[in-house]
Amino acid sequence: FRLDEPPLRTRIASVMAGREFVRATLLDERTLGALRRLEPLAPIHQAINLELVDLASRLLPGTMQVGCFDTAFHAAQPEHARLYGLPHEMAEQGIVSYGFHGLSYSHIASELNNRYGAAAGGRTIVAHLGSGASLCAMKAGVSHATTMGFSTLDGLVMSTRCGAIDPGILLHLLQDRKLSSDELAELLYQRSGLLGVSGISGNMQTLLASKDPAAMRAVDLFIYRVGREIGSLAAAIGGLDTLVFTAGIGEHAPAIRQSICEAAGWLGVALDKELNAHGEEMVSAPDSLVDVLVIPADEERAVAAELLGFEGKD
Structure with missing residues (x-):
């Protein structure tokens, strides 16, 4: 131009x-x-x-x-x-809670509308799992609840961010440990999450390749928190019809998808291991009560x- x-x-x-x-x-x-x-x-x-x-x-x-x-x-x-x-x-x-990753969720809602029509997958949980990570519960493509709130620190354990934490810990760090506000911010945003828990890396691929027990500790925590929040969001929307994985980890870590789906098995989620391993769009098993999809992020x-x-x- x-x-x-x-x-x-x-x-x-x-x-x-x-x-x-x-x-x-x-x-x-x-x-x-x-x-x-x-x-x-x-x-x-x-x-x-x-x-x-x-x-x-x-x-x-x-x-x-x-x-x-x-x-x-x-x-x-x-x-x-x-x-x-x-x-x-x-x-x-x-x-108040604002929620984040909305451009990613908007894209997924559009893709679900293309696949399912106006119902857009019905009661859906989208797992945007990357360096920053969150979940969003939708009904017919409209946001009803999400794990990030007032800031991008809330919700899931992330690459270097802590996720949801007892506010009493923050008071303790400020009042008893005498951290400054800048030191606290640096701790919560830059030195926590997968990096802090493992002491190795905030990169999920690096942790999955490591044989260090500390790496598995961080991965297990990540999966546990995602599984727990899926249960919470399913309660918020009255069940689950569709589960979508997107973003870096969601798209490229079949082992993480499998473990998360196993944690959500009580909701009727069943994964086809072969489809999951090959990164197909629909990776749910034929007998799954929940459609499980992998849709690339496109903000x-x-x-x-x-x-x-x-x-x-x-």
Whole structure:
């Protein structure tokens, strides 16, 4: 393209949009100011995304930029799925569960709609298992509950992030161990999860290849937490018709898929080991009461779909 051509549309995929932005949004001074105020909730991702916006503004002055948000997919959740047991005025101030990986879940919902029609797999749990990991419970392609909440630290054990943790531990670390807030943030985001538990690596492939018992300890914890959360989300949506694996671990670690499906066997999940080993899309056994699928993540496609919808509103 030439810089003297009509203004182009660029986009960012922002992990955190708070409660204000629930669809593709024009990035102007007001919206960018609001997004910068949300940086503390997603310190790994948000600042980088906003730096890219600033860079694009300098390189392509006058270009329209549009933000697509990872939290937006979960905006339709019922209020009780978003509240914490804190004074209600804090919820009104924005301390609620937002959920993340929404662009990935949006893509999966679209793929399920293509496969099943408007029912989109019925009562579905999607396991987005990568360096960052979460689960989402959907009904007919609409988010009803998810494991990440106010921040990207919540829920499952991840590569270097701790996942759900007793708040009393945080108080202990601050009050008794005298960690600073920066030290605590570094511990929870960078030195915990699979890396912290194993002391070896936060990479699942490395851990699966290791014979060190510490590596298996971390893998077992990961599988246990995913299996436990599947049970919780199945309760939230009243059962399970479809289980989908996506993202790096979900797509490329058959052994992890098998162990998770075994943990969810009580829900009627049964895996075909041969189909699973060969990475087919449908990997459930013929007698499984639950369809088990492996669908590659494609957040870029979800962003493109949002931008097309945004353009249609102009």
